[in-house]
Amino acid sequence: MNEFVERLVSLRWAEPKKSYDVVIVGGGGHGLATAYYLATRHGITNVAVLERGYIGSGNSGRNTTVIRANYGIPEAVRFYQHSVELYQGLEQETGRGLMHERKGLLWLAHSEMGARAERARAELNTAFGADTVYVERDDILRICPQLDLDGGGVWPVRGGSYHPAAATARHDRVVWAFAEGAMARGVDVAQRTEVTGLKTDRGRVVGVDTPQGPIHAGHVLSAVGGHVTSLVSKVGLRLPIRTHPLQAFVTNHYQRQFHPIVASADLLFYASQTARGEMLIGAEIDRQPSYSYRAGHPFIQHCAHRAMTLLPLLGKLKVLRQWTGVCDMSPDYSPILGESGIDGLYLTTGWGTWGFKAIPAGGEQMARLIAEGETPELIAPFSLDRFARDRTLADRGSSGTH
Amino acid sequence: MSIQISCPHCGPRPMEEFLFGEIPVTPDSLTDPRDRDLDRGFMHQNPEGPTVERWFHLYGCRRWCTVERDTRTDEITEAG
CATH class of the missing domain: 3.30.9.10 (D-Amino Acid Oxidase, subunit A, domain 2)
Structure with missing residues (x-):
């Protein structure tokens, strides 16, 4: 991000502290939106977002900015419709022009x-x-x-x-608006801070390793796009992601x-x-x-x-x-978000080719899960364990396009 | 110029002529048959780095070849 843009939005970068209530790995739309909703809806501000490059440098800045809800299964229609509605109010909520335009x-x-x-x-x-x-x-x-x-x-x-109701919005402005809103409430966002490992204690994830040293965390959320398989393999987790x-x-x-x-x-x-x-x-x-x-x-x-x-x-x-x-494709073309099956570690992944439109709803729901400790009804069908429970959500409404 | 795969039968041909085929590996550490079935059905290694794969020369000789590829760069180090 260049100086010109930094003057337009007030982003204050932080040196990460030694310990946080929540550490979010990945400073894309989903990670920053989760931090934003943790701060605004739940008053949880002792949160760090760690980004390996610069914020929005991954898929959040590479997508084709389509916002829509016309999916092929009830669970997805409900979830994406909620996201479409959150997007409609996002300029007013954040006070930032996001170039949100309803197109159909x-x-x-x-x-x-x-x-x-x-x-x-x-x-x-x-x-x-x-x-x-x-x-x-x-x-x-x-x-x-x-x-x-x-x-x-x-x-x-x-x-x-x-x-x-389908719309488009300027994708990096969405990223910056969530980052700015989270930072203004005390969330630390650190760029060029790569997470190289996950710290565990008696089967629970208790922090992350970075080249600058370990950071302790009450909860760790992987909001990584593209490289999530490598990250969670460090705690022995296998994902249905390619x-x-x-x-x-x-x-x-x-x-x-x-x-x-x-x-x-x-x-x-x-x-x-x-x-x-x-x-x-x-x-x-x-x-x-x-x-x-x-x-x-x-x-x-x-x-x-x-x-x-x-x-x-x-x-x-x-x-x-x-x-x-690079898109994390799940076998059933639906996202994977919620608890990981390992204490202290949460996932928001499998966003394939449909992640941008889900940023506000995904962030809001993950924040609720982390804050309240219970999976909200809206995202419960998208849990990782659906594959073991034989409850996959094949959604041809998103395969191939968008 | 697109990336070329050296087909043992046709010589170097563009990657777009080939179909990707994964070599699935279920870790030995999974012993419970239910876990193994789940792994075989849904999980992927999704390797980040050098990996050995099978590619099918769909728009060519329609035979399989083994390819060594670095998934970070798509660089193909060996095909046979």
């Missing part, structure tokens, strides 16, 4: 099966509190006039679902307004326009697991070809930037 999301179907899936999505979302409607071709063209509904003659659009790269790119400025977010599950891509006017295109994860931030031409080639099938306007634009994040 069109999810297109190209086959009879796909159209049925979108109808089912609309019914399920409505039943569990998220607003989604099924839309026909006429409505789709009204919402997004730039779409080629014939799909280049190959992927004609049959129909789709429309989720009006880390895959996810690439995205933006084009140069598109002169007209492109209002909605458009997604196609069959063509495996989604597009929106950034506040700067760039067209932002995302797609599915790379198939091989990797921690590498390598981005490559094959991805752009595949993705641009598919995106141009529905959005011919992209053909006139140039690719401006491309980047990669």
Whole structure:
């Protein structure tokens, strides 16, 4: 983070003390939001957030900023709808401009099966509190006039679902707002402080090791993105997580307004326009697991070809930037958050390709769990032990896209 | 230029032609059959660093090869 930005938001970095009530590993959105809600909702401020790089340098600054709740299972719809609502009030709560903009999301179907899936999505979302409607071709063209509904003659659009509450926000501002709010209430945030190990005492996690020395903690939360498997393996914990790269790119400025977010599950891509006017295109994860931030031409080639099938306007634009994040994929495409099974250690992981939209709700619920010692009802289905209990939450509403 | 995997049958080919295949390892320390089943069904080593994997040359000879790869950089050190 450069000086210019530091002057805009009042971030006061701390040298970590020797001991805290709560140590949060990872200064991304989820870690900082948990610290923020611990301080604001529960009055717990003896908290440290330790970040290996700079805050928001991982997936919180690499995602495609989509906020939505149109998921495919009741548990997820309820959880993400709560997050969508928290985001709507976040600018007012933190007093910071987060460039939160309601855009609406069109999810297109190209086959009879796909159209049925979108109808089912609309019914399920409505039943569990998220607003989604099924839309026909006429409505789709009204919402997004730039779409080629014939799909280049190959992927004609049959129909789709429309989720009006979907929004985007500036991702690093979200990170800074939570950091600032937490710091103002006494939370210590330390950058360039890597956690190299977990300290245990009689089977309980009681702190973390850093190159600057050990830090004692009443509770440790792993809010690590990408490297969580290595961290928790230090206490013998195995996770159902595989880390895959996810690439995205933006084009140069598109002169007209492109209002909605458009997604196609069959063509495996989604597009929106950034506040700067760039067209932002995302797609599915790379198939091989990797921690590498390598981005490559094959991805752009595949993705641009598919995106141009529905959005011919992209053909006139140039690719401006491309980047990669590393996503912790769970076997059922649902997050893993709550108790770890080891005393004193909590997890918020498995955020795959759907972590940004969950930041406020994930942070709020993890703070409640740590403060009150009981798993809140909203996140109870997402516990790590669901795999052992045979209660996995297969959610195709998030696989591949977003 | 994308990363190349040296297929023993086709020579160096772009990684995108291949399909990743994991070699699952269940730790010996897990002795309870229930724990072993759970591990086999859901858990991953998710290694960070050099690792040995199987890759399938899907858009090529459609044969498997063994590849040594560093997951931090995607650098491929050996294929055979």
